[in-house]
Amino acid sequence: MKVLVTGSSGQLGSTLLKQLNGSDYQVKLTSRRKPEGIEHLEWVYSDLSTGEGIEEAIKDIDVIIHAATSPIKNSKIVEVSGFKEFIGKLHHIKHFLYPSIVGIDEIPFNYYQQKYKAENLLKNSSIPHTIVRATQFHHFVEKIFISKPLFKRYIVPGNIPFQSVDVSEFANHLIGLVEKDPQGRAEDFAGPDIMTLREMAELKININHEPNKVLNISLPGKLYKSFSDGKNTNPIRKMGKITFEEYLLNKRV
Template sequence: MTSTILLTGGTGTLGSHVTPLLLEAGHSIRLLSRSNREATKGIEYVTGDLLKGEGIDAAVAGIDTIVHLAGGPKGDDIATRNLITAAAAAGVRHFVYISVIGADTIPLGYFTAKLGAERAIIESGLPYTILRAAQFHDLALKTVQAMAKMPIVPAPNAIRWQPVDSREVAARLVELANGSPAGSVADLAGPTVYTMSELIRGYLTAVGKRRPLLPIRLPGKAGKAYRAGVNLNLDNAQIAKRTWEDFLAEQLG
């Protein structure tokens, strides 16, 4: 059965993959945006701001399913609470949320906000599905590109990532949105764990550059958490197929 789905974050990295997949599945999309946009085939744009709590009631009116992808470096918990409050009042039947592996174990603001958002969803009483994913290949590329601009590249090897392709995350989210509320489902992670040095070297090799790497120690509670690998899931995650090397070859030729 197809319907109109409210999508937040539809213009971001993940949303740009989710949007066409929802349309291909026969859904209409109501896309919440902070700026005015003209409607396109299958997509109705509504203006609102989740952090400020503006325009949300109109966005959720008549909606059965919400796919909540919008996020940023901070404030995800506040934005999600605002959306959840309006969704509950509107009688939304399925709230789908993308979170991050390590939300409950990495003592950094972004992860803490994600955990706060998860708790707001769970405690709301709304039927929900939460998918935690690893860092996207897209983020890994932006990170190593920025680092590789330095003449000597810092390499905090306490940080290990299990990067996943955002297109595979998008496909999984659409599959979940098409199904019944499932609660907290299995994490989705990439097929390989890399140290930061390995990610950087892979990028440098792909672009034909050389840079000396300087190993550095990540201090504090965050460093301890990363050294323990709590942002990884090596036991019970659903493992995606595309590797970091596949992504680099596709993006950089």
């Protein structure tokens, strides 16, 4: 069984390749930047926005885990039009795994709307596929909201709840689906706890003995409301075990 991981230089992709390394699967990787320390693995350059290298990447592949994404630059191309061309070439694929995000059909955020279109492209295709939506990764929430204090303040929309999940657990879940029957839209994979951003920031400050404080802000608009309403969470799918606290503690070791 030969598995292709797209987006192999990204957070999910690099975690997938670590876990697949040494497995019984033949592994092929693709991205534009070559990940470090993978000399023993097959890697090919490909670019979803131009189509360059795609044919070579998908040659002889049975299963694809599609971890390539571009939330900001060329988002519409990478997530939708380039993606459509990409999946149009996948007649030989036995299983296409598409990591998606909890709540994308209810949160009016451009990147999520592009991903929802991609989900629908897959649904309407004849490609055997599984779409699994996860909640935000621990490191992602930390990086976006609580990594750069301004004048010793984390300025955050503190009432927004997150149910962040460890990327390693989600990667492991996806690998576990490789040989299962394609499920169409599978059950969500959400983190173990729901915490507000303020609680997450305060936890980080305590654990790291930081001198920072939290400054809570509210924002107007539908986007803020949908996050505040917890559309990005799924309380009945607490699948991850590693808590945000454990993630922070592990980083200190």
